[in-house]
Amino acid sequence: MLYLVPTPIGNLKDITLRAIEVLQTVDLILAEDTRTTSKLLNHLSIVKPLSPFHQHNEHAIVTHLVNQLQEGKQIALVSDAGTPGISDPGFLLVRAAVQAGVKVECLPGATAFVPALVNSALPAHRFCFEGFLPLKKGRQTLLKKLVTEERTIILYESPHRLVKTLKEFVTYFGAERKASVSRELTKMFEENKRGTLEELVAHFEAKEVKGEIVIVLEGSTEK
Known part of the structure; x- marks a missing residue:
């Protein structure tokens, strides 16, 4: 069994009882950053083998991990914060596990864009999630495409790029x-x-921006 286990995006109390139970019982925990996950496991008094799984090594080790799963190992995949696979590593392993006939179970839990969307006061019944915009190639093309998008648009951004992006x-x-x-x-x-975007630029230009960023943008109202 491969478990996808969401972890808190900030407040450690947001982890679910079921997530704790899975982390306590699996044979191995795959972590985007073992240092970050170690802090969470220490907080929960959980001692389990940890192995790094991130964008720089996932292609190289995915076959080995699937072999372990097929041999009967119970493995949990976590990211630094939120749900694995959402702008984080996970897709390659899930696809390979499914293709190999391994059962995959994703637990419900924390993800950053849902509270940001619901709290935005913008329409939440229809939306598109774009994650991080391309830094260079394809960025302008995607922005031009999104100009006519009628659904609410959700994006992630880093604090040092926020003002430039706005x-x-x-x-x-x-x-x-x-x-x-x-x-x-x-x-x-x-x-x-x-x-408005103009008001947000003025607000964040006047302060030092820290932390993970979610931008929720109103969809086009032009017909």
């Missing part, structure tokens, strides 16, 4: 397009700032 959005989507920026979700200094 300014790009002003260029492509217009200064008056509504948006919401959420950062440090579930943590002590959580912030959810809503307004």
Whole structure:
């Protein structure tokens, strides 16, 4: 069995009882960053073998991991925060496991974009999730495509690129397009700032930005 186990995006109390139970019983835990996961396991008083699984090694070790699963090992995959496979490694292993006839189970749990979307005050009944925008190749093409997207758009961004990205959005989507920026979700200094893109640029230019960022952008209303 391969378990996909969501971990807290900030507040450690957000882990589920079932997630704790799985982490206590598996033979091996695959972690995006073993140092980050070790802190969580220490908090939960769980001692289990940890092995790194990230974008730099997943192609090389996926076959070995599937072989272990086929031999009967119970393995849990976690990311640094949130649900594995959502803008994090996971897809390759899940696909390979399914193709090999290994049972895969994904536990429900924390992910950053859901609370950011619901808290944005923008329509949440229809949305598209784009994750991180390409840094260079394909970035302009995707932004031009999203200009006419009518659904609410959700993106991830790093703190040091936030203002630059918001300014790009002003260029492509217009200064008056509504948006919401959420950062440090579930943590002590959580912030959810809503307004027009122009207002958000002014707000975040005037401060030092820290933490993981979720941008929720209003869809196009032009017909």
